[in-house]
Amino acid sequence: MTITATSAQERMTRAKEASRSVGLLDDGAKARALNAIADALDAATADVVAANADDLARGRDSGLSEGLLDRLRLDDARVHALASAVRDVALLPDPVGRVLDERTLANGVSLQKVSVPFGVVGSIYEARPNVTVDIAALALRSGNAVVLRGGTAAQSSNAALVAVMRAALESVGVDPEAIQTVDDFGRDGANALMQARGLVDVLVPRGSAQLIETVVTQSSVPVIETGAGVVHIVLDASAPLEWAEQIVVNAKAQRPSVCNAVETVLVVRDAADRLIPPVAAALESAGVTIHGDEAVRALVAGAAPATDDDWATEHMSLDLSMRVVDDLDEALAHIRRYSTHHTESIVTADEENAERFLAEVDSAVVMANASTRFTDGGEFGFGAEVGISTQKLHARGPMGLPELTSTKWLARGAGQIRA
Template identity: 60%
Template structure:
């Protein structure tokens, strides 16, 4: 590893040890200090961001991506307010997850503790730099940030402002670090920093997440890929199903909890599909349908196997008619990403069966997939939505950025071959 990388990684490691035992009050003060500093240095951030935007335009980046990259004073104010909201959230560190007094008299507690050093690899939006840092600091963790090279000037400015703000607080400034360099080598260094970094969280598209999972020697929490489904059951309320589907697809198509496929039971297809196609057409959505779906409209694009696997993140949706709830579940198990899948039905039995059979991080009954979100679930801010099964699953708030330790307290308890002996 390069000396540059080792320097920031070791600084983060040292800062994590100092940060972990701090109580809530100094962490909250530090976060509010960061929020004030972001607002005070907004002009400096905007100037750095202008360099990134100019470079992106010169490289032919789409205006949609440039909009995600761009920062102005209003957006910086919103980022600062989000940091203040994190400060207001409960501190998970020290929470007793469970506890008891054992038959031998030992008092046993399982406590939440910080993970240590968290590496975040992410694309595009520079607001993630601040959001991720705030969540990590609140949960007692140091953070190594490796954002997109397209936002390098913005991220450099943001991290320096946060570090300078922390220097005036009890939280060590080394707790927020930017991984040096813009090449893929710097990403590889972060992925191979086992022993210096405790966990990696990739935030971005499928190719980024797959690359990190396959190449990292540091434990990884997968987040974000969302091939979400809406299944319209034979006993669905048709009007309600249309509204849910359009909201799930078109309310904000570029996010991971947007629907990418709808499935409809054959028994309700004649009543549902024409209305759904008309509503989707009005919302600007292109439908990629199977032969049955294609029979309901001339503008249906023939669906492919790749379409069923796709996370479009656009105004496109795949569609198919199925013969049963079980066939819908089989389709979801084959093509889905384990993020969020929904059923629309008036049958409690069908809803219960769907919930029990669909193995996803979130399952919605008569509701849009768009609700799978930390804020909507009442957790406050989130670091991402985990689609794996170990440690964390679904929206990852502050508690999911902690591990646990066991603490047991005795009065001179000794373990012997005969049992427990209490000395004194």
């Protein structure tokens, strides 16, 4: 359904109005709306792919890298995969209406704390047009309207996807104004979203560390920070070689471009001679370039020298920083200094050290003897992932549908007054 509202303000106002009816939809109605969206995406595949071709042509003209062009690309298979993901979201349990607390006051007033939709969820994101459908589906499943601001590179694709989703909502009697985009207002659209206190209830940025930093510092709308991962693994003095090897290689090489991939390995000095040569060899076999401090380079011929910048860098590539630390204290101090509070793991056979690490590290997910790649909504069994929160307010770590809800207290009385 075509967007007729001509200003960002008006579109956000319509989203707010639509959020009232969408917030009251029951489980079945929300699932039907999502399935209608999925069917509509399948049916409109050719249109979406054609719109995407415009974005790809513009991208090529403006010199986008092959990697970015691939992130931008939608073909038949990818559109069908998107539709299929929406059907999966439709199957998830309704996060609205859960009773989270219940109490009856001495005077007989009954209190219930129930989960309710936020109202309007805003999202500012980059590059991949699939986020457009992903966020809209998750917002709708949790009874929210959504205002989207995607990457300029994907503007035609996003417009096509939004039009398909709005038409699908209308076809099942759901207010299509519940899905809005402000892509066409460029930077003004993003600014409008960030200043829309009272219209937008929460803003979820997804993308580069720089994008997230901008949104977090400039938005007066409450933000859920999802984020960059300078992720650490500590190899403790007692770390079993087999675990150290497989966890470090898995955490770095299985998918190096994601936020839960490890960036820095800290090896406790007592274990350096025993662990570093075989772990480094395994990493090098997996194509990893090690950036090592002096002690590491003394043991790994092929290691590049680590710079101060390396410790703070989310490589997002087959590069890994590695440092020898005197003991667990020094490892914890390094993590305090450089961690982005996403995920850290220790490999150790010493239960006391494991528990100390779990207690003292201040990150969303803290692990002992497991790969950092497990920090993921899907792996955690959430069925869907809104993002991975690296802040401490509201949600921390992988966010599922319940993290797209707020709460309210309901009080039912019979004329009670306060004494």
